[in-house]
Amino acid sequence: MKYIESNNSRLEIGSIEDSSFNEVLGTKYKSSKKVIIVDENTHISCLEYLITTFEQLKDAEVIVLPAGEMNKELGIVNNVWEALTDYGLTRHDLIINLGGGMITDMGGFIASCYKRGVDYINIPTSLLGMVDASIGGKTGINLGEFKNQIGVFSHPEVVYIDIAFLATLPSEELLSGYGEMLKHGLISDETLFDILIAQLKGDQDFSEEILLTCIGVKNEVVMKDPLENGLRKVLNFGHTIGHVIEGHFMNGKKMTHGHCVAIGMVMESYISLKIGLLDEKAYDKIQENILAFYEMPLYSNDEINEMVIMLSNDKKNSNGKILCSLLSSIGTCKYDQAVKEELFVEVFLHFKNLQVNLN
Ligand SMILES: NC(=O)c1ccc[n+]([C@@H]2O[C@H](COP(=O)([O-])OP(=O)(O)OC[C@H]3O[C@@H](n4cnc5c(N)ncnc54)[C@H](O)[C@@H]3O)[C@@H](O)[C@H]2O)c1
Structure with missing residues (x-):
């Protein structure tokens, strides 16, 4: 496992099973509600492994978003905020973004604005997400054809980068x-x-x-x-x-x-x-x-x-x-x-x- 400090986040690179993820879920977020945001592809390819490997995610709520850049937009963000409200998610809870750059950009933005900021963890599943989008603190969404026009700088608590997720990447x-x-x-x-x-x-x-x-x-x-x-x-x-x-x-x-x-x-x-x-x-x-x-x-x-x-x-x-x-x-x-x-x-x-x- 390699550890890199990045502004207000920690990056852990290696098998997620050997990372601090299990411990973090069991300590800081032991009594927190957990919400996992995926898109329709990472729902199929990545989610099952995560929730079967980490016992503490068995009761997590899962939000599945349509895949694709055109869905990185405010209407969908609004639907997620409504769902989080329905789940009664508080500021002490946790959002886990499991997907490519579209999910980490949008999920980070959703988490940063919801109740003025709820903790989130990024688990990038695309190569682009691993080397770029999930790190550095830029979150946001598109406005029509203008890319990343709306957004905030904010940092995930931890980013877990595990190349095993690349096995299903087209x-x-x-x-x-x-x-x-x-x-x-x-x-x-x-x-x-x-x-x-x-x-x-x-x-x-x-x-x-x-x-x-x-x-x-x-x-x-x-x-x-x-x-x-x-x-x-x-x-x-x-x-x-x-x-x-x-x-x-x-x-x-x-x-x-x-x-x-x-x-x-x-x-x-x-x-x-x-x-x-x-x-x-x-x-x-x-x-x-x-x-x-x-x-x-x-x-x-x-x-x-x-x-x-x-x-x-x-x-x-x-x-x-x-x-x-x-x-x-x-x-x-x-x-x-x-x-x-x-x-x-x-x-x-x-x-x-x-x-x-x-x-
Ligand atoms: N915040 C930043 O600093 C930063 C930097 C670079 C790019 N970005 C943003 O990142 C986005 C692009 O990221 P991307 O290329 O990851 O796009 P993406 O999230 O849309 O993923 C690409 C496709 O791969 C699928 N996918 C992802 N992981 C998979 C897996 N393990 N198995 C099977 N399918 C999988 C997704 O469902 C999607 O269809 C853009 O919105 C871009 O603006 C942000």
């Missing part, structure tokens, strides 16, 4: 997790990027060690800047365009979060190249390696206009400027880089013209 969701892991490489360490690409190519095996490295990259940044006043913005690399693509395609062609981030990273690297921050050799390496695994979506000129309008509503903007985190090399990221709207249009057009060859 392959496209595994690839989605790699999207965020590749980001960890691109913003901090070229060797990490190279190892992850080798794993995707099948030249190296997935390992808990690489998971720990990626968690370490994120945790180091959020420990230094928990509320995203500066440095933490590097974690948004690929997300300015990635979120717009994810929001735009949310109700049509389904694209995973990590897929959108991967495409966003290629496009934002191209911006880095165009403004003279990144050299061509580094850009070519990023484009070639990422687009080998993540397909560019097809979009029309009208859709480009719609996506560029969405960019002007990005949370990271300031004083009317669209601010991006961009690369100056593989392994070095600079935040608060102002990018003109016209350049985004040029970039979307560049990749639209490339699609003929890529798809």
Whole structure:
């Protein structure tokens, strides 16, 4: 078992059966009501193992939410708050979020606002949740097509990260997790990027060690800047365009979060190249390696206009400027880089013209 301190939380990485979970349930939350939030897939794939392994969860209430990013929204949050009220959940009780990033983002938000805050534990079940979404204290929901527009910073009591849950994760969701892991490489360490690409190519095996490295990259940044006043913005690399693509395609062609981030990273690297921050050799390496695994979506000129309008509503903007985190090399990221709207249009057009060859 590996232990990492993270702001107001503790991360435990290893088999959940060897973790402090049983003890925590039996001491601090011995007399608490327990509510487990799952989505319809983790309900089928992960819940039974948890409640049969941990005796103290046998009377837990289970709330099953519809799966998918489009369900990370206020109507569903409201239904859960009503259910918690019906169960008579108090501030001294416990919510357990068992799922991917959609469940830990939404469940964390639900817990943080319910009666001004009830304790919660995250048990991420997707790769993306393990390396990214379940840690760092960002919780929230989407507002229409605007990603994570409503939310709060708050911290789970503990995050239990057990790769055994990945056994049932669909392959496209595994690839989605790699999207965020590749980001960890691109913003901090070229060797990490190279190892992850080798794993995707099948030249190296997935390992808990690489998971720990990626968690370490994120945790180091959020420990230094928990509320995203500066440095933490590097974690948004690929997300300015990635979120717009994810929001735009949310109700049509389904694209995973990590897929959108991967495409966003290629496009934002191209911006880095165009403004003279990144050299061509580094850009070519990023484009070639990422687009080998993540397909560019097809979009029309009208859709480009719609996506560029969405960019002007990005949370990271300031004083009317669209601010991006961009690369100056593989392994070095600079935040608060102002990018003109016209350049985004040029970039979307560049990749639209490339699609003929890529798809
Ligand atoms: N808070 C943060 O810092 C942060 C960081 C990155 C991403 N996010 C958010 O995380 C979300 C994406 O997370 P995600 O990719 O985990 O999405 P997700 O939670 O929607 O999970 C992806 C799919 O995998 C299924 N699934 C999850 N675990 C499974 C398992 N063990 N077996 C079978 N199926 C399983 C889910 O039901 C879902 O269909 C987005 O909403 C994104 O905005 C948050």
